Amino acid sequence: MRAVQLVQPGQPLRMRELPVPEVGSRDVLIRVAAAGICHSDVHYRAGISAVRPLPRTLGHEVAGVVEKRGSEVARLHPGNRVCVHYMATCGDCEYCNRGYEQFCTSGKMIGKHRDGGYAEYICVPARSVFLLPSEISWEHGAIMMCSSATSLHALNKARLKAGETVAIFGAGGLGMSAIQLARAFGAKQVFAVDMQETKLAIAQRLGAIPINAAAGDPVEELQDRTAGRGVDVALELIGLPQVMRQAVRSLAVFGRLAIAGITDRTFEVAPYEELLGREAEIIGVSDHLAQEIPPLIDFVRRGQLQLSEVVTQTVSLDADEINGILDSLGRFGRQIRAVITP
Numbered sequence: 001m002r003a004v005q006l007v008q009p010g011q012p013l014r015m016r017e018l019p020v021p022e023v024g025s026r027d028v029l030i031r032v033a034a035a036g037i038c039h040s041d042v043h044y045r046a047g048i049s050a051v052r053p054l055p056r057t058l059g060h061e062v063a064g065v066v067e068k069r070g071s072e073v074a075r076l077h078p079g080n081r082v083c084v085h086y087m088a089t090c091g092d093c094e095y096c097n098r099g100y101e102q103f104c105t106s107g108k109m110i111g112k113h114r115d116g117g118y119a120e121y122i123c124v125p126a127r128s129v130f131l132l133p134s135e136i137s138w139e140h141g142a143i144m145m146c147s148s149a150t151s152l153h154a155l156n157k158a159r160l161k162a163g164e165t166v167a168i169f170g171a172g173g174l175g176m177s178a179i180q181l182a183r184a185f186g187a188k189q190v191f192a193v194d195m196q197e198t199k200l201a202i203a204q205r206l207g208a209i210p211i212n213a214a215a216g217d218p219v220e221e222l223q224d225r226t227a228g229r230g231v232d233v234a235l236e237l238i239g240l241p242q243v244m245r246q247a248v249r250s251l252a253v254f255g256r257l258a259i260a261g262i263t264d265r266t267f268e269v270a271p272y273e274e275l276l277g278r279e280a281e282i283i284g285v286s287d288h289l290a291q292e293i294p295p296l297i298d299f300v301r302r303g304q305l306q307l308s309e310v311v312t313q314t315v316s317l318d319a320d321e322i323n324g325i326l327d328s329l330g331r332f333g334r335q336i337r338a339v340i341t342p
């Protein structure tokens, strides 16, 4: 089969001819119908985030058709439309047993620690595979498995309830899903904080109240618009210390900040004023749970999570085309979402 692989960090991905993977007894072989090109793939190719061992087929946002199943797999059948949770997990360890398989002791991310979806076929454990209803396109079925799933996990971790107010810091890929999901949860008001007018315009179309952080202090703005109360839930989806601080300062009494933006820098908190005095909480968000995928599929199927604003381009399984997309993602950092449809 054809697969587009990272052979050496810092070098373009290369098309290689590989054998179709062997299917283990608990595995499923999927013919890839769509594989999202994600911003993290830019980091993998550049060597900023180490991928080992090489060569490795990238691609962790995958949808396709079941081609073959292992002898112990009864739940799935050849011909099923499916999407893939990006962690291949064991199902036997302490974390898998408790339903927190993103901490699986032998968990491997597809497209990083094991071969991913930039290929004609991918083999994954059946427990990572979910039926994809026919109302959801291949492209949407693929891209919802990364940023949308993590947005849903962030809202779950923040325990968002109907009637509450939410501020979403960062109206990029995660934010676009978070805004819509927060509305589907029944949030009373959803604020979107960003510095780019184009992103804020999309956020507004999706039902958020836009707040331009370049035009003034977003904390003051949020306090003003909530009559000095603050928001019940804030999500930080950017990974900037100053934004994390703003998000903490925006919280109401009993407010919860869930942080999904990644940074290795620290940020300051004034313990009494910003946390203890309001019994506020700061919560870390890491990936998402397999059990969150079926509800996510339902949100998309019911049209509560629209992804048509997100997919902007499809490319074929071709190393040059994929490298070109990765180049432009790296250069502009824009939310150009491209999906490989082999």
Ligand SMILES: [Zn+2]
Binding pocket: 038, 039, 040, 060, 061, 146, 147
């Ligand atoms: Zn991704």
Ligand SMILES: [Zn+2]
Binding pocket: 089, 090, 091, 092, 093, 094, 095, 096, 097, 101, 103, 104, 105, 106, 107
């Ligand atoms: Zn496990």
